[in-house]
Amino acid sequence: MTHKRFVLTFPPELTSEPITYKLIKDFDIMVNILNADISPGKIGHLVLEMSAPGKVLKSGIEYIKGQNVECVPLEKKIFYQADNCIHCGSCTAVCFSGALTMSRATNEMVFNPEKCVVCELCLKACPLRLFSIDIE
Ligand code: SF4
Ligand code: SF4
CATH class of the missing domain: 3.30.70.260 (ACT domain)
Structure with missing residues:
Protein backbone atom coordinates (compact mmCIF):
# COMPACT_ATOMS: atom_id res chain seq x y z
CA MET A 1 0.00 0.00 0.00
CA LEU A 74 3.22 17.16 -2.00
CA GLU A 75 6.85 16.30 -1.41
CA LYS A 76 7.34 16.40 2.31
CA LYS A 77 9.11 13.72 4.28
CA ILE A 78 9.84 13.09 7.90
CA PHE A 79 13.53 13.09 8.78
CA TYR A 80 14.45 11.09 11.90
CA GLN A 81 17.75 11.24 13.81
CA ALA A 82 17.89 7.54 14.65
CA ASP A 83 21.31 7.66 16.32
CA ASN A 84 20.02 9.83 19.17
CA CYS A 85 16.83 7.83 19.89
CA ILE A 86 16.44 6.58 23.48
CA HIS A 87 13.52 4.30 22.49
CA CYS A 88 11.12 5.78 25.01
CA GLY A 89 8.16 5.00 22.72
CA SER A 90 6.41 8.38 23.13
CA CYS A 91 6.23 8.90 19.38
CA THR A 92 4.57 5.53 18.76
CA ALA A 93 1.56 6.62 20.85
CA VAL A 94 0.66 9.39 18.37
CA CYS A 95 1.54 7.66 15.11
CA PHE A 96 -1.83 6.36 13.87
CA SER A 97 -0.41 5.18 10.54
CA GLY A 98 1.81 2.53 12.12
CA ALA A 99 5.03 4.09 10.81
CA LEU A 100 6.43 4.23 14.35
CA THR A 101 6.27 1.02 16.37
CA MET A 102 8.10 -0.64 19.22
CA SER A 103 9.81 -3.89 18.33
CA ARG A 104 8.93 -6.65 20.78
CA ALA A 105 12.14 -8.46 19.90
CA THR A 106 14.53 -5.60 20.60
CA ASN A 107 12.34 -3.20 22.63
CA GLU A 108 13.49 -0.47 20.28
CA MET A 109 11.47 1.99 18.28
CA VAL A 110 11.28 1.18 14.57
CA PHE A 111 10.51 3.81 11.92
CA ASN A 112 8.96 2.58 8.68
CA PRO A 113 8.96 5.59 6.30
CA GLU A 114 6.74 3.72 3.81
CA LYS A 115 3.83 3.99 6.22
CA CYS A 116 4.39 7.64 7.13
CA VAL A 117 1.63 10.03 6.03
CA VAL A 118 3.54 13.11 7.24
CA CYS A 119 0.87 14.07 9.78
CA GLU A 120 3.70 15.70 11.80
CA LEU A 121 2.32 14.53 15.18
CA CYS A 122 5.63 12.93 16.10
CA LEU A 123 7.47 16.26 15.86
CA LYS A 124 6.02 17.41 19.17
CA ALA A 125 5.67 13.96 20.72
CA CYS A 126 9.41 13.24 20.83
CA PRO A 127 10.97 14.76 23.97
CA LEU A 128 14.32 14.95 22.19
CA ARG A 129 12.82 16.55 19.06
CA LEU A 130 14.38 13.93 16.80
CA PHE A 131 11.85 14.37 13.99
CA SER A 132 11.87 17.17 11.46
CA ILE A 133 10.30 17.94 8.13
CA ASP A 134 12.34 17.43 5.02
CA ILE A 135 10.87 19.38 2.08
CA GLU A 136 12.22 18.23 -1.25
S1 SF4 B 1 4.64 12.13 10.63
FE1 SF4 B 1 2.83 11.09 11.46
S2 SF4 B 1 2.69 9.21 10.29
FE2 SF4 B 1 4.78 9.99 10.00
S3 SF4 B 1 5.99 9.03 11.57
FE3 SF4 B 1 5.32 10.98 12.42
S4 SF4 B 1 3.41 10.48 13.53
FE4 SF4 B 1 3.85 8.76 12.17
S1 SF4 C 1 9.87 9.78 21.10
FE1 SF4 C 1 11.91 10.27 20.28
S2 SF4 C 1 13.35 9.30 21.69
FE2 SF4 C 1 11.34 8.40 22.06
S3 SF4 C 1 11.26 6.55 20.74
FE3 SF4 C 1 10.38 8.23 19.55
S4 SF4 C 1 12.10 9.08 18.41
FE4 SF4 C 1 12.97 7.84 20.02
Missing part, protein backbone atom coordinates in the same frame (compact mmCIF):
# COMPACT_ATOMS: atom_id res chain seq x y z
CA THR A 2 1.33 3.41 -0.99
CA HIS A 3 0.29 6.60 0.82
CA LYS A 4 0.88 9.88 -0.97
CA ARG A 5 -0.28 13.45 -0.69
CA PHE A 6 -1.24 15.57 -3.66
CA VAL A 7 -2.41 19.09 -4.38
CA LEU A 8 -5.22 19.14 -6.95
CA THR A 9 -5.99 22.38 -8.78
CA PHE A 10 -9.39 22.55 -10.47
CA PRO A 11 -10.22 25.00 -13.25
CA PRO A 12 -13.39 27.02 -12.47
CA GLU A 13 -15.60 24.92 -14.77
CA LEU A 14 -14.64 21.67 -13.02
CA THR A 15 -15.04 22.52 -9.33
CA SER A 16 -18.30 20.56 -9.14
CA GLU A 17 -16.90 17.37 -10.74
CA PRO A 18 -17.19 14.36 -8.35
CA ILE A 19 -13.53 13.42 -8.74
CA THR A 20 -12.89 12.21 -5.19
CA TYR A 21 -16.09 10.14 -5.30
CA LYS A 22 -14.90 8.42 -8.47
CA LEU A 23 -11.43 7.78 -7.03
CA ILE A 24 -13.08 5.94 -4.16
CA LYS A 25 -15.85 4.16 -6.06
CA ASP A 26 -14.22 3.32 -9.42
CA PHE A 27 -10.57 2.91 -8.36
CA ASP A 28 -10.99 1.73 -4.76
CA ILE A 29 -8.51 4.38 -3.59
CA MET A 30 -8.70 5.50 0.04
CA VAL A 31 -9.00 9.28 -0.05
CA ASN A 32 -8.44 11.58 2.90
CA ILE A 33 -9.18 15.26 2.24
CA LEU A 34 -6.66 17.30 4.23
CA ASN A 35 -7.62 20.74 2.97
CA ALA A 36 -10.20 22.12 0.56
CA ASP A 37 -10.64 25.54 -0.96
CA ILE A 38 -13.36 25.15 -3.57
CA SER A 39 -16.01 27.65 -4.61
CA PRO A 40 -18.24 27.51 -7.70
CA GLY A 41 -16.84 29.52 -10.62
CA LYS A 42 -13.35 29.91 -9.10
CA ILE A 43 -10.09 27.99 -9.36
CA GLY A 44 -10.22 25.34 -6.61
CA HIS A 45 -7.53 23.62 -4.56
CA LEU A 46 -7.76 20.31 -2.75
CA VAL A 47 -5.04 18.66 -0.67
CA LEU A 48 -5.59 14.90 -0.65
CA GLU A 49 -3.88 11.92 0.81
CA MET A 50 -4.46 8.87 -1.36
CA SER A 51 -3.73 5.31 -0.26
CA ALA A 52 -3.74 2.36 -2.64
CA PRO A 53 -1.39 -0.18 -4.21
CA GLY A 54 1.13 1.60 -6.47
CA LYS A 55 -0.47 0.64 -9.82
CA VAL A 56 -3.95 1.62 -8.66
CA LEU A 57 -2.67 4.96 -7.42
CA LYS A 58 -1.01 5.58 -10.77
CA SER A 59 -4.28 4.86 -12.60
CA GLY A 60 -6.12 7.23 -10.27
CA ILE A 61 -3.60 10.00 -10.94
CA GLU A 62 -3.92 9.46 -14.70
CA TYR A 63 -7.69 9.70 -14.32
CA ILE A 64 -7.39 13.01 -12.43
CA LYS A 65 -5.04 14.47 -15.04
CA GLY A 66 -7.35 13.21 -17.81
CA GLN A 67 -10.07 15.42 -16.31
CA ASN A 68 -7.85 18.48 -16.87
CA VAL A 69 -7.24 18.75 -13.15
CA GLU A 70 -3.64 19.50 -12.14
CA CYS A 71 -2.28 16.90 -9.71
CA VAL A 72 1.06 17.70 -8.05
CA PRO A 73 2.65 15.51 -5.36
Whole structure:
Protein backbone atom coordinates (compact mmCIF):
# COMPACT_ATOMS: atom_id res chain seq x y z
CA MET A 1 0.00 0.00 0.00
CA THR A 2 1.33 3.41 -0.99
CA HIS A 3 0.29 6.60 0.82
CA LYS A 4 0.88 9.88 -0.97
CA ARG A 5 -0.28 13.45 -0.69
CA PHE A 6 -1.24 15.57 -3.66
CA VAL A 7 -2.41 19.09 -4.38
CA LEU A 8 -5.22 19.14 -6.95
CA THR A 9 -5.99 22.38 -8.78
CA PHE A 10 -9.39 22.55 -10.47
CA PRO A 11 -10.22 25.00 -13.25
CA PRO A 12 -13.39 27.02 -12.47
CA GLU A 13 -15.60 24.92 -14.77
CA LEU A 14 -14.64 21.67 -13.02
CA THR A 15 -15.04 22.52 -9.33
CA SER A 16 -18.30 20.56 -9.14
CA GLU A 17 -16.90 17.37 -10.74
CA PRO A 18 -17.19 14.36 -8.35
CA ILE A 19 -13.53 13.42 -8.74
CA THR A 20 -12.89 12.21 -5.19
CA TYR A 21 -16.09 10.14 -5.30
CA LYS A 22 -14.90 8.42 -8.47
CA LEU A 23 -11.43 7.78 -7.03
CA ILE A 24 -13.08 5.94 -4.16
CA LYS A 25 -15.85 4.16 -6.06
CA ASP A 26 -14.22 3.32 -9.42
CA PHE A 27 -10.57 2.91 -8.36
CA ASP A 28 -10.99 1.73 -4.76
CA ILE A 29 -8.51 4.38 -3.59
CA MET A 30 -8.70 5.50 0.04
CA VAL A 31 -9.00 9.28 -0.05
CA ASN A 32 -8.44 11.58 2.90
CA ILE A 33 -9.18 15.26 2.24
CA LEU A 34 -6.66 17.30 4.23
CA ASN A 35 -7.62 20.74 2.97
CA ALA A 36 -10.20 22.12 0.56
CA ASP A 37 -10.64 25.54 -0.96
CA ILE A 38 -13.36 25.15 -3.57
CA SER A 39 -16.01 27.65 -4.61
CA PRO A 40 -18.24 27.51 -7.70
CA GLY A 41 -16.84 29.52 -10.62
CA LYS A 42 -13.35 29.91 -9.10
CA ILE A 43 -10.09 27.99 -9.36
CA GLY A 44 -10.22 25.34 -6.61
CA HIS A 45 -7.53 23.62 -4.56
CA LEU A 46 -7.76 20.31 -2.75
CA VAL A 47 -5.04 18.66 -0.67
CA LEU A 48 -5.59 14.90 -0.65
CA GLU A 49 -3.88 11.92 0.81
CA MET A 50 -4.46 8.87 -1.36
CA SER A 51 -3.73 5.31 -0.26
CA ALA A 52 -3.74 2.36 -2.64
CA PRO A 53 -1.39 -0.18 -4.21
CA GLY A 54 1.13 1.60 -6.47
CA LYS A 55 -0.47 0.64 -9.82
CA VAL A 56 -3.95 1.62 -8.66
CA LEU A 57 -2.67 4.96 -7.42
CA LYS A 58 -1.01 5.58 -10.77
CA SER A 59 -4.28 4.86 -12.60
CA GLY A 60 -6.12 7.23 -10.27
CA ILE A 61 -3.60 10.00 -10.94
CA GLU A 62 -3.92 9.46 -14.70
CA TYR A 63 -7.69 9.70 -14.32
CA ILE A 64 -7.39 13.01 -12.43
CA LYS A 65 -5.04 14.47 -15.04
CA GLY A 66 -7.35 13.21 -17.81
CA GLN A 67 -10.07 15.42 -16.31
CA ASN A 68 -7.85 18.48 -16.87
CA VAL A 69 -7.24 18.75 -13.15
CA GLU A 70 -3.64 19.50 -12.14
CA CYS A 71 -2.28 16.90 -9.71
CA VAL A 72 1.06 17.70 -8.05
CA PRO A 73 2.65 15.51 -5.36
CA LEU A 74 3.22 17.16 -2.00
CA GLU A 75 6.85 16.30 -1.41
CA LYS A 76 7.34 16.40 2.31
CA LYS A 77 9.11 13.72 4.28
CA ILE A 78 9.84 13.09 7.90
CA PHE A 79 13.53 13.09 8.78
CA TYR A 80 14.45 11.09 11.90
CA GLN A 81 17.75 11.24 13.81
CA ALA A 82 17.89 7.54 14.65
CA ASP A 83 21.31 7.66 16.32
CA ASN A 84 20.02 9.83 19.17
CA CYS A 85 16.83 7.83 19.89
CA ILE A 86 16.44 6.58 23.48
CA HIS A 87 13.52 4.30 22.49
CA CYS A 88 11.12 5.78 25.01
CA GLY A 89 8.16 5.00 22.72
CA SER A 90 6.41 8.38 23.13
CA CYS A 91 6.23 8.90 19.38
CA THR A 92 4.57 5.53 18.76
CA ALA A 93 1.56 6.62 20.85
CA VAL A 94 0.66 9.39 18.37
CA CYS A 95 1.54 7.66 15.11
CA PHE A 96 -1.83 6.36 13.87
CA SER A 97 -0.41 5.18 10.54
CA GLY A 98 1.81 2.53 12.12
CA ALA A 99 5.03 4.09 10.81
CA LEU A 100 6.43 4.23 14.35
CA THR A 101 6.27 1.02 16.37
CA MET A 102 8.10 -0.64 19.22
CA SER A 103 9.81 -3.89 18.33
CA ARG A 104 8.93 -6.65 20.78
CA ALA A 105 12.14 -8.46 19.90
CA THR A 106 14.53 -5.60 20.60
CA ASN A 107 12.34 -3.20 22.63
CA GLU A 108 13.49 -0.47 20.28
CA MET A 109 11.47 1.99 18.28
CA VAL A 110 11.28 1.18 14.57
CA PHE A 111 10.51 3.81 11.92
CA ASN A 112 8.96 2.58 8.68
CA PRO A 113 8.96 5.59 6.30
CA GLU A 114 6.74 3.72 3.81
CA LYS A 115 3.83 3.99 6.22
CA CYS A 116 4.39 7.64 7.13
CA VAL A 117 1.63 10.03 6.03
CA VAL A 118 3.54 13.11 7.24
CA CYS A 119 0.87 14.07 9.78
CA GLU A 120 3.70 15.70 11.80
CA LEU A 121 2.32 14.53 15.18
CA CYS A 122 5.63 12.93 16.10
CA LEU A 123 7.47 16.26 15.86
CA LYS A 124 6.02 17.41 19.17
CA ALA A 125 5.67 13.96 20.72
CA CYS A 126 9.41 13.24 20.83
CA PRO A 127 10.97 14.76 23.97
CA LEU A 128 14.32 14.95 22.19
CA ARG A 129 12.82 16.55 19.06
CA LEU A 130 14.38 13.93 16.80
CA PHE A 131 11.85 14.37 13.99
CA SER A 132 11.87 17.17 11.46
CA ILE A 133 10.30 17.94 8.13
CA ASP A 134 12.34 17.43 5.02
CA ILE A 135 10.87 19.38 2.08
CA GLU A 136 12.22 18.23 -1.25
S1 SF4 B 1 4.64 12.13 10.63
FE1 SF4 B 1 2.83 11.09 11.46
S2 SF4 B 1 2.69 9.21 10.29
FE2 SF4 B 1 4.78 9.99 10.00
S3 SF4 B 1 5.99 9.03 11.57
FE3 SF4 B 1 5.32 10.98 12.42
S4 SF4 B 1 3.41 10.48 13.53
FE4 SF4 B 1 3.85 8.76 12.17
S1 SF4 C 1 9.87 9.78 21.10
FE1 SF4 C 1 11.91 10.27 20.28
S2 SF4 C 1 13.35 9.30 21.69
FE2 SF4 C 1 11.34 8.40 22.06
S3 SF4 C 1 11.26 6.55 20.74
FE3 SF4 C 1 10.38 8.23 19.55
S4 SF4 C 1 12.10 9.08 18.41
FE4 SF4 C 1 12.97 7.84 20.02
